[in-house]
Amino acid sequence: MKKKRVDVISLGCSKNLVDSELLIRQFQAGGYLVEHDPSQPGGEVVVINTCGFIGDAKEESIETILDFAEAKKQGKIRKLFVMGCLSERYRQQLSVEIPEVDRFYGKFDWKSLISEMGMPYRADLKNERSLTTPGHYAYLKISEGCNRNCSYCAIPLITGKHTSRSMESILKEATLLASKGVKELQVIAQDLSYYGLDLYKDKKLPELVQMLSEIEGIEWIRLHYAYPAGFPMELLDVMASNPKVCSYLDLALQHISDNMLKIMRRNVSKEDCINLIKRMREVVPGMHLRTTMITGHPGETEEDFRELKDFVAEMKFERLGVFPYSHEEDTYAYKNYVDDIPEEVKQERAEEIMELQSGISLAHNEAKVGRVMKVLVDRKEGEYWVGRSEFDSPEVDPEVLIDSSEDLNIGSFYNIHITGAGEYDLIGEVR
Template sequence: MKKNTVDIITLGCSKNLVDSEKLMKQLEANGYKVTHDSENPQGEIAVINTCGFIGDAKEESINMILEFCQAKEEGRLKKLYVMGCLSERYLKELQMEIPQVDKFYGKFNWNELLADLGKAYHSEFAIERHLTTPKHYAYLKISEGCDRKCSYCAIPIITGRHVSRPMEEILDEVRLLVSEGVKEFQVIAQELTYYGVDLYKKQMLPELIDQMAKIPGVEWIRLHYAYPAHFPTELFRVMRENPNVCKYMDIALQHISDNMLQKMRRHVSKDETYALIEQFRKEVPGIHLRTTLMVGHPGETEQDFEELKEFVRKARFDRMGAFAYSEEEGTYSAQHYEDNIPQDVKQQRLDELMEIQQEISADLSHAKIGKEMKVIIDRMEGEYYIGRTEFDSPEVDPEVLIKAEGNSLRIGSFYQVKVYDADDFDLYASLV
C-alpha cells in the first residue's frame, strides 16, 4: 500500500473522464501521487467515478465498488470513496447497501472530497486538469445536464437542468490546453446544440466553435452529441469555413418512425430527420455522420422496426451505434409505458440493425482505398502505428494502421497517408 497515493478509476463516458482529470489535478496540487485506471492499483486511497446511465453500466460500477471493498477488508486499501452519476442517483441506497465505502459523493460535489481529506480546493487550478488521454488530444466539456425530456433517458434525473459554461472560460481552457501541447479537441456535452441558451438566451454553439477555431494551435475540433430538433444551422457555415473544424457530427437520432419519435418525446418528425441529414450533406460536403439508434422501446411495432431498417439502409451513416431499450426507473417511459417487448426480440432487432450497418461500414471503408488523407498518430501497437482521420473520434471510430517497419513517426503528429486496404472497420495506409 503506497502512502499518499490515490488511484482513480473512471467508468462511463468522457464527460466523467473530465471530472476525474480535474480531481487528479487538485489532488496533485495537494501533494498526492495519482494514478488513473491502473492495472494494479496500490494506493492507500481509491476513488471510483461511477456511471449510472443504463443497466449494464450500473452493474459494472457496483462490481467495481465491491471489488475495492474487498481490497479494503483485506487491508490492501485504507480509504474508499465513490463519486459520479450512480452515487448522484442512488446516494441513500448505496450508503445503506455498501457501508464499507468511506463516503459517497454525487456528480457535482466531488471537491468536498478534498476537504474530507483535510486538503484545500485550489481555485487557481479551476480550469486545469491532469490529462489521461494522449497528450495531443483532450475532451472539452462545455455544459452539464440536459433540458430535453426524452422518455427513456435518466440523464436529466441524474444531472439536472442544462448549465452552460461561460464562453470566455471555455476559450481560456482551450488556450491553456494548446500551451500544453493539445492539438485536437473533442467537444462534449449531454446535448451540444442547447449550449448558451441559459446564459445568452440563444443557441451559441456556432459562435463558440467559430471562436475556438481561431485560436492558434487548434488543429482539429470534433463535435459530440447533438440533438436533431431545432438544430442551429449556422453551424454548417462554421464547419465549411474553418478547415480545423472536422467534418464530423455525432447526432443521436434514436429512431425514425413518427410513432416512435412521438412515444420517445423527441420533438422531431421522420420528414424533418431525413431533411436534416440531407441538409448536412449538402451544406458540408464530405461530412461524416455518426448516430445512435434504439430498438425495443415500448410500443415499437414490427412496422416501426421495418421503417428503422429502411432508414439505416437509406441514410448510410458513416458511423452508427445502437442499443436495446432498458427501463430506467423514474423516466417517463417507466411511469407511462409497459416494457412489453421480450428481451430476445430486442436482441434480435439489435443484431439485425447492426448487421445492415456492418455492410454499409465495410462499403464506405472500401470506398476510401486509393484516397489520400491526413491522419494524427495516437500510438504504436504491435507492428503498426495507429492513427485517425478527421472523421474518426478516439475509442469509438475506425482507425488507420500504418506499418511501423521503415517508418519513424511521432506520436501526436500529423501525416499525409494513402489508403491501400480496408477491412470492415479499419483502414491500412502508407505514408505519402
C-alpha cells in the same frame, strides 16, 4: 499499499472522464501521486467515478465498487470513495448496501472529497486538468445537464437542467490545453444544440466553435452529441468554411418512425430528421455522421423496426451504434409504459441493425482506398502505428493502421495513402 498515492477509476462517458481529470489535478496539487485506471491498483486511497446511465453501465459500476469494497475489507486499501452519476442517483441506497465505502459523492459535489482528504480546494486550478488521454487531444466539456424530456433517458434526473459554461471560461481552458500541446479538441455536452440559450438567450455553438478554431495550436475540433430538434443550422456554414472543424458530427437520432418518435418524446418527426440530414450533407460535402439508435423501446412494433432498418439502409450512416432499450427507474417511460418487449427481441433487433451497418461501414471504408488522408498518430501497437482521420473519434470509431518501417511521432499529423480497408479499420502508408 503506497502512502500518498490515489488510484482514480473512471467509468462511463468522456464527460465523466473530464471530472476525473479535474479531480486528479487537485490531488496532484496536494502532493499526491495519482494513477488513473491502473492495471494493479496500489494506492492507499481509491476513488471510483461511476456511470448510472443504463443497466449495463450501472452493473459495471456496482461490480467495481464491490470489488474495491472487498479489497478494503482485506486491508489492501485504506479509504474508498465513490462519486459520479450512479452515486448521484442512488446515494442513499448505496450507502446502506455497501457500508465499506467511506463516503459517496454525487456528480457535482466531488470538490468536498478534496476536503475529506485534508486538502483545500484550489480554485485557481479550476480550469486545469491532468489529462488521461494522450497529450495531443483532450475532451472539452461546454455544458452540463439537459432540458429535453425524452421518455427513456435518466440523464436529466442525474445532471439536472442544461447549464452552459461561459464562453470566456471555455476559451480559457482550451487555450491552456493548447499551450500544453493539445492539437485536437473533442467538444462534448449532453446537448450541444442547446449551448448558450440559458446564458445568452441565443444558440452560441457556431460562434464558440469559430472562436475555438482561432486558438493557436488547435488543428482539429470535433463535435459530439447534438440533438436534431433545434439544431443551430449556422454551425454547418462554420464546418464547411473552417478547415479546423472536422467534417464530423455526433447526432443522436434514436429512432425514425413517427410513431416511435412521438412515444419517445423526441419532438421531431421523420421528415424533420431526413431534411436535416440532407441539409447537412449538402452544406458539408463528405461529412461523416455518427448516430445512435434504440431498439425495443416500449411500443416498438415490427413495422416500426422495419422502418428503422430501412432508414439505416437508405441513409448509410458513416458511423452508427445501437442500444437495446433499458427500463430506467423514474423516467417517463418507466412511469407510463410497460417494458413488454422481451430482452432477446431487443437484442436481436440491435444485432440485426448492426449487421446491416457492418456492410455499410465496409463500403464507406473501401471507397477511401487510394485516397491520401490527413491522419493524427495516437500510438504504436504491434507492427502498426495507429492513428485517426478527421472522420474518427477516439475509442468509438475506426482507426487507420499505418505500416511504416520508420518511427513516426505520436501526436503528429501525416499524409497517409490508404491501401486497404476492413469493416472498421483502414490500412495505409506514409505518402
